[in-house]
Amino acid sequence: MKIDVFTLFPHWFEWFRTQRHVTNALGLGHELTVVDLRETTPLKAGQVDDTPYGGGAGMVIRVDVVGAALEARYGTAPPPHRTIALSPGGGQFDDALAAELAAEPALTLLCGRYEGFDERVNEHLATDVVSIGPYVLSGGELAAMVVADAVTRKLPGALGHEESAVEESFSAALEGAPEYPHYTRPYDWRGHEVPDVLLSGDHALIREWRLAQSRDRRRK
Numbered sequence: 001m002k003i004d005v006f007t008l009f010p011h012w013f014e015w016f017r018t019q020r021h022v023t024n025a026l027g028l029g030h031e032l033t034v035v036d037l038r039e040t041t042p043l044k045a046g047q048v049d050d051t052p053y054g055g056g057a058g059m060v061i062r063v064d065v066v067g068a069a070l071e072a073r074y075g076t077a078p079p080p081h082r083t084i085a086l087s088p089g090g091g092q093f094d095d096a097l098a099a100e101l102a103a104e105p106a107l108t109l110l111c112g113r114y115e116g117f118d119e120r121v122n123e124h125l126a127t128d129v130v131s132i133g134p135y136v137l138s139g140g141e142l143a144a145m146v147v148a149d150a151v152t153r154k155l156p157g158a159l160g161h162e163e164s165a166v167e168e169s170f171s172a173a174l175e176g177a178p179e180y181p182h183y184t185r186p187y188d189w190r191g192h193e194v195p196d197v198l199l200s201g202d203h204a205l206i207r208e209w210r211l212a213q214s215r216d217r218r219r220k
């Protein structure tokens with residue numbers, strides 16, 4: 001999979017690309033490229049934004065700037081693959097979308113700043129507008145990392161051991177419910193003991209208990 005991130009702050013991603021599951025994915029042949037929107041701006045002095053039509057506070061990232069950056073990289077704008085604009089006003093990101101995106105051969109993530117993108121970016125250059133939650137971040141960079149993280153850990157081999165991304169919170173294996181509780185040694189910590197079923201050795205019973213716990217968490 002090729003993930004391209006377009007941002008005004010490329011250095012934010014330097015730390016991200018050193019994280020284990022990302023380096024694992026890169027080692028398997030997947031690619032993460034970070035593109036500076038300023039590098040291809042058709043405007044003078046690296047300008048990328050402008051004042052909003054109709055007035056109001058803040059600056060808006062121009063559609064021609066984003067278009068030029070996409071054209072420089074892909075030869076076409078919109079790109080020939082799934083393109084996500086990160087915005088607090090977008091549809092809620094969830095595990096199902098992460099799984100869907102992990103099956104794509106290429107993914108472009110567009111990080112907004114200031115008041116966000118000119119609406120024509122969302123309408124004509126992106127295939128999806130995605131929010132990571134109902135709060136406003138200072139830009140789309142952390143949101144793009146959240147999406148890239150959730151997608152990357154679903155790529156086969158990225159976690160090192162296959163099972164862990166299959167049966168986890170919100171996965172189809174758990175019917176979309178939060179994951180069941182985990183325990184390890186010590187068996188008894190200050191009188192709080194591990195549930196006996198987990199020491200029973202009865203795998204069918206353990207599986208049943210875990211599913212019940214998972215459903216119970218969803219209900220709560």
Ligand code: ADE
Pocket residue numbers: 086087088112130131132133134135136137138139140143
């Ligand atoms: N940009 C600013 N806030 C955001 C959010 N909650 N989700 C996605 N992109 C954002």
